Amino acid sequence: MSGKYNGMQALIHEKNKFAEFIPCCAHSLNLIGQSAVECCxxxxxxxxxxxxxxxxxxxxxxxxxxxxxxxxxxxxxxxxxxxxxxxxxxxxxxxxxxxxxxxxxxxxx
Incomplete structure (x- = not known):
């Protein structure tokens, strides 16, 4: 998990304060699809x-x-x-x- 506070994202940011987390398009699209379906x-x-x-x-x-x-x-x-x-x-x-x-x-x- 990317985990902003406890996951990989937090570990990388701890090592390098300038590292930015950018989710891949597939994961973003998956989240959009999930949200869209949950509305219907x-x-x-x-x-x-x-x-x-x-x-x-x-x-x-x-x-x-x-x-x-x-x-x-x-x-x-x-x-x-x-x-x-x-x-x-x-x-x-x-x-x-x-x-x-x-x-x-x-x-x-």
Whole structure:
């Protein structure tokens, strides 16, 4: 962690008072994305539901194997655990969820 008071940022500043901390673009963009999603209750609900799906299936190897069989049959990428630091995992998880929903709609209607 960069930690302004106790982290790496503080240690570097202690060694060199002129050292400035500049976060990389990827980390800044990640923080912007997190804040944007937290402002939208619909997005929060979707990500919460997708995470609960992942937890439900990954809690049992039997359920996980059944899910993987269905996903492989239809060429859907596997569910991913949502990560606070890797927003691409959010995209992957929602993409897999969306594809499953499309297949369910096709076969249930």
């Amino acid at each position: 209750s619909a997005a929060v609900s979707i990500f919460y539901f997708v995470q609960k799906l992942y937890v439900f299936f990954s809690a049992s190897t039997h359920r996980w194997d059944l899910l993987l069989d269905v996903f492989k049959k239809f060429g859907i990428p596997t569910l991913k655990r949502l990560s606070d630091t890797r927003w691409s995992a959010h995209h992957d998880a929602v993409d897999a969820y969306y594809k499953v929903i499309q297949i369910l709609k096709k076969y249930l209607y």
